[in-house]
Amino acid sequence: MLTFEAFTGINNVIPAHRLQGSDLIQAANVDIGLTGEITRRGGTTEISDLCHKNLWQAKGFMLATVGSELVAIHPGGGRVVLHTALGPERVWYCNLPDGRTTYTNGLIHGITDGLVSRDRSIEPPSSLGAPDFAVGQLFPGRYRYHLTHRRMVDGAESPAIFSQPIDISLGGLRLDGLPVELGYETLVYLSSKDGEGAYLIGAATTSSFEWGGKNSDLALPCRTTGLQVFPVGTYTAFWRSRVLTAVGNVLWASRPNTPHLSHWREFKQFTAGITAILPVSDGIYVGTQEALIFLGGTTWEQLAYIDTKRGPVVPGSGVLVPGKRLKLGDGVGAGEAMACIAGGEVVAGFNGGQTSSLTADRYKTTATEVCATFREIDGIPQYIAVPQ
Template sequence: MLTFEGFSGINNVQPELRLSGRDLLQARDVDIGLTGEVMRRLGLTQASEDCHKNLWRASGFMLATIGTQLTAIHPDGTRRVIHPALGTERVWYCNLPDGRTTFTNGLIQGVTDGMVGTQRSLPVPESLGAVDMARGELHPGPYRYHLSYVRLADMLEGPTASSEMVMVAEGGLRLDGLPEREGCAVNVYLSGKDGEGAYLAGTVAGGSFEFRGNNAALVLPCRTLGAQAFPVGTITAFWRGRVLVAQDDVLWASRPMAPHLADWRDFKSLGAPITAIQPVDDGVYVGTSQELVFLAGTEWEQLAYVPTKRGPVVLGSGVEAPGHRLQLGDGTGSGQAMLCIAGGEVVAGFSGGQTSSLTANRYRTTVSEVCATFRELPGGIPQYLAVPQ
């Protein structure tokens, strides 16, 4: 048995001749205790002979891809197919405060509560139908009408399609040939006279709609006017009521408390492909293939770009971690923090944009993509795990 009077860690940076008897070049199948003690890692118990990929701990269930199927696995062993053909590529997840989890592989995205999977967003209606006049009580003049899909299962409403100005001469409006979508109805909105605003005129499940009411009946405003369906991306995170997602080198944010919608202006270009998104209390760390940056602030519109000069960030290496479990100077940090691999080193990021390399001058890696997590072993031993992909 190999024993150490004092183990100082793994060191693959210094030449082997300069290593002391307390250093190791590598260590396999071992855990390191809080005082540097080396222990044999606990064994594994096989739970299934099937290949499970893209594992994720959601709220009360686990997600995994088995073959091409995205499957929810519950604590009692029950399994439910969430998406029948998500494919074999890497899947990115995000846990929402309401207990649901979003998933995306860069081409297909959705959301699940562990029981069923639904589309993340609804599209803009494909057409506006045909306009005809009807008798009614609207003030004669120019109006616009707007259409949006609303999903009957959960009443989720998608972005709107808007018409050009329509002259209403006889006080009413009839629409024929409205778009139809399985599982959805269509909300019809009318503007006030002269085209301002959008107010609910009615909901229709067929291809025709007629409004004969007066202007005073138009009171409920459209909440999705001007929005677009949430962009399909990869790395996803939840931050201050918004969902953030990476689309190559662009960081998108959803509307507040509306993870299925985005506004065209709510994006930030990072200048290089995004490899990590990790929020902290007063900002967001974003890793790219060129650098680790800190977007400082608590409002999306006011986030300030702060470079950390830590180097390129490994794809998939960013994880949330408790600050009090991470070294900062001679002590530990506090609050919400993060870990990632930047510039070949394991780097901790704290509120305020303060970063600390946990492996400087001792350990470097050249891995290009990992699947990472942070966990605490019995006894409060913190571990950062990064499995090469």
């Protein structure tokens, strides 16, 4: 049996003939203890002979793809099929503070509590229907009407579409041919006289709607005017009440506490494709195919761009880690932190944009894509990155 008086780690950077007796080129199926001791890695127990991919720990349940199905696995082994045709390709997840988890494969996305799955975004009505005259008490004049879809189970509302100005001469508005979608109602908003604003006048669950109220009834404004459906995206994270997602080289942010809507101005563009989104308390680390970037700030509008000079970030390598479990100088970090593979090295990032290479001059990897996680086994922190 091979033993070490002292173990200083794996070193694949310097030539093998220059290694010290405390170095290894590689180590398989072992755990490294807090004082450098090497022990055999614990065994495994098979709980299913089906192929599970895209494993993710949500709050109180685990998600995985089995064949083309997205499945929630609950404590005790109970299973719920959430989506029957998500497919076996890579899936990106994001845990939300309310216990739900978003998922996306770049084409299909949704949100789940482990029991049911719903579309993460809500599309606006497909048409405006046909306006007609009705009798009512509105001042004669020119108005616009606006339509949204609202999901009845949770009240989530789509962006608004709006009409061209229409003349109302008899004091009321009638709409026919409204789009009807199961599980949704169509909210109807009307502008004030001469077309300013959009105020709720009612909801329709059929293809027709009629209203003849007064101008003073136009009081409750539409809150989704000017917004758009949140993009599908890939890499996803939650930061300060917003969901963030990557669409190619563009980082999009949802509206605060509204993961299904975004504003067309709330995006950050980078010079290369995004490969990681890793929020900390006072900023966001964004990995790209060219660099590791820190966006410093506590509001979306004030984020400041800082290139950490750490090199390109390997897709799938970014994970969030408690700062106290990562080495920083002669001590350890604090608060929120992250780890990723940047420039071939395992790099830690802390609040304030401070970064530290955990493997500098000792270990470099040529991996081009990985599936990474962080865990603690018997108090030992482990960063695991499995090549894909």
